Amino acid sequence: MNGVDATVVAEGLRKTFAAPDGGVLRAVDEMTMRVRAGELTALVGPDGAGKTTLLRMMAGLLKPDAGRLRVLGFDVAKHPQAVQDRISYMPQRFGLYEDLSVRENLDLYADLHGVPPGIRRERFARMLEMTDLARFVDRPAGKLSGGMKQKLGLACTLVRSPDLLLLDEPSVGVDPLSRRELWKIVQQLVDDENLSVIVSTAYMDEAERCARIFVMHAGRLLAEGMPAALRERARGLAFTAAPPAGTPARDLQARLIDADALIVDAVPRGGTVNFIRQPQADDRALGELLGDVDCRPRGEELEDAFMMLLRQQKVARAAASPEPAEPSPRAGAHGGPKSDGADAPVIVVRDLVRKFGDFTAVASTSFEVVRGEIFGLLGPNGAGKTTTFRMLCGLLPATSGHLEVAGVNLRTARAEARRRIGYVAQKFALYGNLTVRENLEFFGGAYRLRGNALRRRVAAVIERFGLDPSAISGLLPGGYKQRLAMAAGLLHEPEILFLDEPTSGIDPLARRSFWRTITALAQDGVTVIVTTHFMEEAEYCDRIAIQDGGRMLALGTPQAVRAQAGGDAGTDMNSAFIAIVEQGRAANRGAVAGAGA
Template sequence: MTAIAAEAAPTPLIFTSVSKRFTAGDRVVSALRDISLSLSLGQVTALVGPDGAGKTTLLRLAAGLLLPDSGSVASFGLDTAAAGAQLHRLIGYMPQRFGLYEDLSVQENLNLYADLYGISQQDRQQRFLELMRMTNLQKFNQRLAGQLSGGMKQKLGLACTLLNRPRLLVLDEPSVGVDPLSRRELWQIIALLVQEFGTTVLLSTAYMDEAERCQQVVLLDRGQILHQDAPTGFHRLANACSYKLSSPVLGKRLLQQRLQACPDLIDSVVQGDAVRAVARPACRPDWTAMFNDVEQMQIVPVPSRLEDAFIMLLLARQGQKSPAATKGPVPGNGSPFLASEQPAVIEVEQVDRWFGNFQAVKKLSFEVRHGEIFGLLGANGAGKTTTFRMLCGLLPASNGRVRVAGLDLSKAAAQARAKLGYMSQRFSLYGQLSVKQNLAFFSHAYGLRNSHRRVRMAWAFTQFGLEDFADTNSVDLPLGYKQRLALACALMHEPEILFLDEPTSGIDPLARREFWARINSLAAQGVTILVTTHFMEEAEYCDRLLIMREGDILAAGTPAQIRSRSQGVGQSPADTMEEAFIRLLELTGSSSG
């Protein structure tokens, strides 16, 4: 790869008054409306916005995979409608699922993409070595792509995309479903491409901390650009509106629910042992009217961040508060929930799980208590999914004992499953069934009959705002509504224990807030929650966490305890769970693989 002189190169991407429509049944959906956008050479631009905003459509237009209905898209001076073959050699595109062939090995995937790009045998060997060194996949050349961890699939997908040495790299949510260490490695590769080779990058992301790394951020909503600026420009929109509040009396969960009732605030989110709150612009909340001296409130103004502006801009356009403010009961003078005083409802004792000669889980022991939100974390391939499936009764343990809701899973798995709700990472919905048919199917599967079934279905439609989509096939739902439907299906039989496997993967900040407001409400009602997540800010909602590494326990405790344990020699405790997670893996020599 060779760097391109900025003064000699045409603009990498220009959208001029671009609109794109799709037909969905009897409806015509305007995915993009009159979009004008220009990218600067050698810059990284983030595309953010709520689910259904048009991000993927814009990226596919940029990559030349779609053509606009009106307006024009040009890349390096070439119109995508007329110069597709030429642009194929200039643009690299990686879709959300990486575009890999899982029955082929790493090397075979690289060979296939080299063939597709027409790369000569002489050139490809040098490029293979270069990309394997960049992605640290040298040792895995003969492993099937389907047997790679999520982080390794991500890096292989990127390597295949980079084989043609594209001048414009288009990435559709490249970090969805991968752990923080893999996310960091991805950004190191992106930084290398920009700094050494002058690559221009356009990517979509649901994670605002990733958008903070970019030179430009474009916020889309309902097919239109709502705002475009550098991250610092977004910060200025929310300047002097952000606060950090903590109380040793209320605790973070009760404090957040109290703040949701304040009309002067548009948002509140758990952050460490405190709650971050965002006030309306030019509004100064009257904290003395909300809290008394006994509650020992500590309130500190904090710098604004891009996510604060993201929430502020979207809610101002929609004319509402954060969705978290409308879900669940707000406690009055109740005392904080104390997980340590509750009985255990999930007990894991010396559990092993073998797959042939490979030990995926090693002598695992822990317990989850009634009404607790318990987080199961780990790098890709750490054994989380295997553990999760054993706890749900979907996979037997090789050794040891697992008890759920007082029942031994080796003897009464079916009875235990009747007390569980399960929401998988891919939502396990039946795509060709409508919303109503999915709810009816899961109601029947959970044994609901007649009037009870009708009552619960009516509850699901109302509680999750699914009325307008009753006859829509679930495959056609926006991602946020798929998430709502999946959670509704898991709750139809009012389970005692709810298992959530990566429930917010790829979901935007507004949808994440709505989801966690529901989960906090369920926990307040006594439902036990066990959740896996790669999004470390969500780990702060958990009462306790277990971090796994190579099938074993790396760390366990409250979020505060885990942040404290990540302290290395000459270091202060980690400020965030993501920093703590990466430190712990590095201190023990682990890798995301």
């Protein structure tokens, strides 16, 4: 380490990019920070905060426009290669070669880094043991689950032993079990090798694991400190509220979060609602808002402090440059309230099976979804939920079983069913150089909307989602890009909306807004099928299904699923999910062992 006590020292660091509208985007703006050696450090912040740009400058891949940046004692602008020789960097989209095996990918990256054969053998053995990939060394990377791919990417990043490891949101799109395994590996490296790690993350529970946290917003540093010190910002302001019997937690959450003069943030959690009151909130007004709701104090969390910082920054920016108020999601732009037939199933799945050769991806799955229901499809990477999702959308035929969507049998009339559904993919194909209106007109044309019908629908979704029709789509913040994706998916007024990990990679503030929109859609009679790896989001659903290994492990309300997990695991959905999957895998191993006896 050359005796340096800091891995990174930045002073007045700035990086700008030319924006498509001819302006200048300040990705990192006058950043000053000091990252200590031998620690696990987190960068957190909303979309567009500058986290990735900062990491790329640390890695010597981008040159600062102004200021000074020293990494491992080297001036990165003058000696980028000296820095790159001693660090490892895992970007969000790590470049695995999917037609190469696990071992061949490791060999390729070892060749690129010039790792000698002796060191290579020892390093490979350690990485394969830590990532639990030793059993899969001959499997093509393209055949691995999402979580296993991330672990392989981390192993390839670490084929040599670096002085500094940079990780750019390594667990985005990864299920809770795989996230836990990834963080176990990282923590082991910090403990065993005294490795310095800087990680950007959208998960506050991950940031909580770090020794120090830097909170970023719009390229600037909002706050820094140890997790405990940052949590202090929310001391005495954190509460939990139990909704009245028969009232979904998401309805109470919507009521609280709309009262932004009194409430900083509110989110469903374990059947209740965790909220943060505004420091200067009037007690009488707060009491009127809560009414007869049972409310009690709780311990403050890091996410509470993070949401307070984001809200304060949002208010400050609005005061500095006033913009039209963000509209609340509203009903009426789709087709009116639920009908009396709300309890009739609009999706019917019976004994659904999908095989790929000898491999069974989905094994005899059955469930129903009624109109206006929010139904969550959850499971670890490789569980079969994406295959189930694609069959429901009519994108993949079933091997056997009955599948009915919007009253249409998908085995005999897939094209007709697809006209009655909307689909928002995880990576929505926006045309970044087109305006919001131009994107919507393009997608409306793809749905065969023309003339007055197209103009009416474009105007309706622009109003509903609070979009600026003249805004360049590529310059929209992540949350607004997701709104535009939703608007495009609803242009043809579908009865059912499929959302495939819609909030992956977007910050908590944007996720709150997104789920308010989904709740409003359900109240309007739209049936919503959603996949997600954020277990807190399962609390917004009327019912959820948990799959693993192609089998259904749990099906019911969030409360019922938490109860199925039992014990302490039933206190929150993240713990319940992990417990149910682990119980299912243990039972399956026992059944296999019994059959072989």
